[in-house]
Amino acid sequence: MLFNSFDFLVFLPTVFVLYWFVFKKRQNQNILVLIASYVFYGWWDWRFLILIFISTIVDYSIGVLLDKQKKNNRRKYLLWVSLSFNLGLLGFFKYFNFFIDNWIEAWSSIGVVMHESSLNIILPVGISFYTFQTLSYSIDVYKNKLKPTKNIVAFASFVSFFPQLVAGPIERATNLLPQFYKKRTFNYDLAISGVKLILWGLFKKVVIADNCAIYVNEIFDNYQGQSSLTLILGAVYFAFQIYGDFSGYSDIAIGTSRLFGFNLMRNFNYPYFSRDIAEFWRRWHISLSTWFRDYVYIPLGGSRGSKWMQIRNVFVIFLVSGFWHGANWTFVIWGGLNALFFLPLLLTNKNRKHINISAQNSLLPSFKEFLQMVLTFCLTTFAWIFFRANSVNDAIAYILKLFSSQNLFHIDYLSGIERYSFEIAFLIPILCFFEWIYRKRETPFEGRYKNVNEAVILILLLIFGQFTNHSSFIYFQF
Amino acid sequence: MKRFFKYIIWRIAVLILVLILLDILFTSIYSKKKGIRNKIEYVFQNSKKNYDYIFLGSSRVEYHIDTELIDADNNTRSLNMGVSGQDLTETFLLLKLLIYKSFKAKKYFIQLDESDFSLVKEKSFIGASYFMPYVDNNEVKNHLEKYDDDFILDTKAPFYRYMNYGYKIGYRELLLKLNNKNRRVSFYIGLKPVLKDNNASYLFKEKYNNDLLNEIKSFAKEENVALVFFTSPYYNPQKTVKFKKFAKQNNINQYIDSIKKVEYFKDSDHLNYLGARIFTEMLIRDFNLKY
Numbered sequence: 001m002l003f004n005s006f007d008f009l010v011f012l013p014t015v016f017v018l019y020w021f022v023f024k025k026r027q028n029q030n031i032l033v034l035i036a037s038y039v040f041y042g043w044w045d046w047r048f049l050i051l052i053f054i055s056t057i058v059d060y061s062i063g064v065l066l067d068k069q070k071k072n073n074r075r076k077y078l079l080w081v082s083l084s085f086n087l088g089l090l091g092f093f094k095y096f097n098f099f100i101d102n103w104i105e106a107w108s109s110i111g112v113v114m115h116e117s118s119l120n121i122i123l124p125v126g127i128s129f130y131t132f133q134t135l136s137y138s139i140d141v142y143k144n145k146l147k148p149t150k151n152i153v154a155f156a157s158f159v160s161f162f163p164q165l166v167a168g169p170i171e172r173a174t175n176l177l178p179q180f181y182k183k184r185t186f187n188y189d190l191a192i193s194g195v196k197l198i199l200w201g202l203f204k205k206v207v208i209a210d211n212c213a214i215y216v217n218e219i220f221d222n223y224q225g226q227s228s229l230t231l232i233l234g235a236v237y238f239a240f241q242i243y244g245d246f247s248g249y250s251d252i253a254i255g256t257s258r259l260f261g262f263n264l265m266r267n268f269n270y271p272y273f274s275r276d277i278a279e280f281w282r283r284w285h286i287s288l289s290t291w292f293r294d295y296v297y298i299p300l301g302g303s304r305g306s307k308w309m310q311i312r313n314v315f316v317i318f319l320v321s322g323f324w325h326g327a328n329w330t331f332v333i334w335g336g337l338n339a340l341f342f343l344p345l346l347l348t349n350k351n352r353k354h355i356n357i358s359a360q361n362s363l364l365p366s367f368k369e370f371l372q373m374v375l376t377f378c379l380t381t382f383a384w385i386f387f388r389a390n391s392v393n394d395a396i397a398y399i400l401k402l403f404s405s406q407n408l409f410h411i412d413y414l415s416g417i418e419r420y421s422f423e424i425a426f427l428i429p430i431l432c433f434f435e436w437i438y439r440k441r442e443t444p445f446e447g448r449y450k451n452v453n454e455a456v457i458l459i460l461l462l463i464f465g466q467f468t469n470h471s472s473f474i475y476f477q478f
Numbered sequence: 479m480k481r482f483f484k485y486i487i488w489r490i491a492v493l494i495l496v497l498i499l500l501d502i503l504f505t506s507i508y509s510k511k512k513g514i515r516n517k518i519e520y521v522f523q524n525s526k527k528n529y530d531y532i533f534l535g536s537s538r539v540e541y542h543i544d545t546e547l548i549d550a551d552n553n554t555r556s557l558n559m560g561v562s563g564q565d566l567t568e569t570f571l572l573l574k575l576l577i578y579k580s581f582k583a584k585k586y587f588i589q590l591d592e593s594d595f596s597l598v599k600e601k602s603f604i605g606a607s608y609f610m611p612y613v614d615n616n617e618v619k620n621h622l623e624k625y626d627d628d629f630i631l632d633t634k635a636p637f638y639r640y641m642n643y644g645y646k647i648g649y650r651e652l653l654l655k656l657n658n659k660n661r662r663v664s665f666y667i668g669l670k671p672v673l674k675d676n677n678a679s680y681l682f683k684e685k686y687n688n689d690l691l692n693e694i695k696s697f698a699k700e701e702n703v704a705l706v707f708f709t710s711p712y713y714n715p716q717k718t719v720k721f722k723k724f725a726k727q728n729n730i731n732q733y734i735d736s737i738k739k740v741e742y743f744k745d746s747d748h749l750n751y752l753g754a755r756i757f758t759e760m761l762i763r764d765f766n767l768k769y
Contacts, residue, residue: 020479186479186482188479188481188482191482192482192485195485195486195489423649423650455492455496458492458493458496459496459500462496462497462500462637462641463500463648463649464649465641465644466644466645467641467642467644468641468642468643468644468645
């Protein structure tokens with residue numbers, strides 16, 4: 001079930017009313033959340049439910065056993081079972097065909113012909129998100145950071161919590177699970193902030209991302225015949241498409257959770273106003289970045305040890321993060337590029353230079369800050385080309401074409417969709433304007449002009465929103 | 479909770495008001511502003527016109543029937559009313575509107591796509607949707623009531639139609655209309671690209687339903703209109719035996735495999751302008767369209 005679908009428009013108020021007016025007790029509310037989450041997830045394909053159910057049972061049981069087990073060796077063994085199971089699940093459903101294809105290709109490059117044996121595996125929606133969430137539970141229980149739960153309904157609801165099940169934020173058990181133990185009372189301010197986040201998220205998804213998607217698909221699918229400027233615009237549009245799509249989803253997820261009295265972690269914090277790559281990664285997909293930081297980077301040694309060790313750790317975390325996004329070398333290269341961009345900051349010890357949002361005490365950024373933001377945006381956009389391209393060869397060809405095209409300042413008429421991309425030219429600045437003015441807040445629907453802004457965004461949403469031509473959320477595939 | 483519901487109800491009221499205002503704005507611009515952006519507007523802004531031949535159908539008329547070629551060196555007047563994305567229910571509505579607006583023609587040619595005969599047919603107007611600003615017109619309303627599953631939403635819910643069919647009649651089309659970006663005079667569009675893939679093909683489904691076709695035939699009989707049904711060519715069509723039999727039984731002149739060379743196609747179901755000339759010549763020859 002998509003957030004921007006008619007089904008969800010019926011589903012959400014129904015669950016809301018049942019939650020606050022019928023299932024008033026905590027345990028009953030958890031049962032309702034669990035049922036609603038399974039309905040929400042099963043809407044795609046009921047077979048996916050088997051997988052999430054097994055995953056829940058395995059990690060719940062491991063949690064219980066870890067609690068009983070005092071011997072370190074056995075506890076470690078149990079952790080390994082959890083890691084193997086979750087990563088095995090992810091590996092099989094997401095990466096099996098990738099490894100098989102690469103294996104066959106590697107042998108064929110030295111003349112050994114092997115038969116194709118890829119399996120027809122359907123990638124369950126959101127598997128990367130909920131496996132990481134359950135992994136965090138097992139690891140935290142193992143490290144005694146969290147007391148294992150004996151309440152299977154609460155645990156199952158935590159694993160499958162529908163607002164963030166398919167595309168995050170990837171919640172830590174330490175944050176979300178305890179919220180299932182607490183009695184919930186309706187909080188007006190929390191609910192209103194949730195509604196505002198949903199509206200803002202919808203705007204970013206349906207207006208920004210889905211309009212950009214129309215042009216991005218056309219430009220990337222036919223890059224051979226496009227001018228330099230069109231290719232540059234294609235990459236810029238994709239930067240805003242993926243931002244609108246993913247941060248929009250996250251906002252709707254967080255907003256929806258608030259309607260039920262839950263607080264999820266913030267996933268995006270105006271990343272395109274970052275002044276360097278390190279800051280960008282503190283503001284982009286925060287739940288994944290901090291997951292990798294806590295469960296991969298720090299156990300590897302983090303920023304301790306020699307410079308070489310630090311460089312190794314940075315590359316590991318970025319490459320793994322890239323690979324997490326998908327079974328394609330394009331994602332690995334995207335991760336590698338980000339690591340490369342990060343490297344100068346690490347070597348000069350400037351990777352924690354920009355902690356606060358830019359232009360902290362003024363309306364406009366300084367010229368230096370502005371240039372830093374533009375440069376960071378250019379670097380991330382360049383890396384996005386690999387992220388969006390179908391293959392590494394396509395990405396390289398796109399970049400080469402970008403620099404070799406003769407008509408540098410010519411904007412192409414996109415014949416496949418019979419249009420110029422004129423509306424994006426003012427929709428993106430509108431987004432940037434609101435984000436910049438309200439960069440210290442969650443949404444533009446706060447402060448003196450909150451009602452005016454709400455009306456403006458609502459009208460823009462209705463007029464410019466892609467309601468039938470919408471693309472699915474990009475991050476569902478990860 | 480009461481306060482929250484008050485907040486939500488207030489927002490919903492504002493939303494409904496905005497929807498109504500936007501609906502009024504869009505509809506009045508589409509229906510009152512002169513200038514022709516699409517063929518449906520052409521019908522609504524004209525009446526009592528005489529033609530020799532009028533061609534109706536999908537993109538496989540719009541891109542395939544070179545009416546300038548038919549009329550060249552002749553005294554004939556032909557009109558290409560093919561609309562990209564249009565299916566048979568929409569073609570039927572366009573036929574009705576043409577007749578009620580007194581567009582006279584010696585022959586109406588109706589092109590039929592294989593997909594028009596699907597066994598399970600979704601009743602939708604997603605294809606062309608240029609009719610939607612005119613839902614208050616009785617012909618349009620009555621037709622939608624019968625053939626549109628979303629009739630209530632499309633005709634009663636304010637602004638729904640402009641959101642649901644935004645790709646065709648949304649803000650973009652509206653801005654172009656406001657900016658007086660009219661369509662070029664000729665309604666025929668010749669496509670330039672050439673199909674590159676020799677292995678492309680079009681696979682027929684082999685099970686068909688002719689209910690709608692029979693309804694069109696009955697309508698034509700009542701209105702005393704001469705209809706000719708035909709199908710346009712596909713590139714490398716596969717499993718065509720049953721369709722050919724179905725076409726023969728229903729008096730459909732089929733040309734599904736009449737053009738074979740790849741250089742005449744833009745993709746597997748569209749001819750380019752070279753193919754369109756050859757196909758139009760075939761129709762001229764077979765139906766004696768030249769005096």
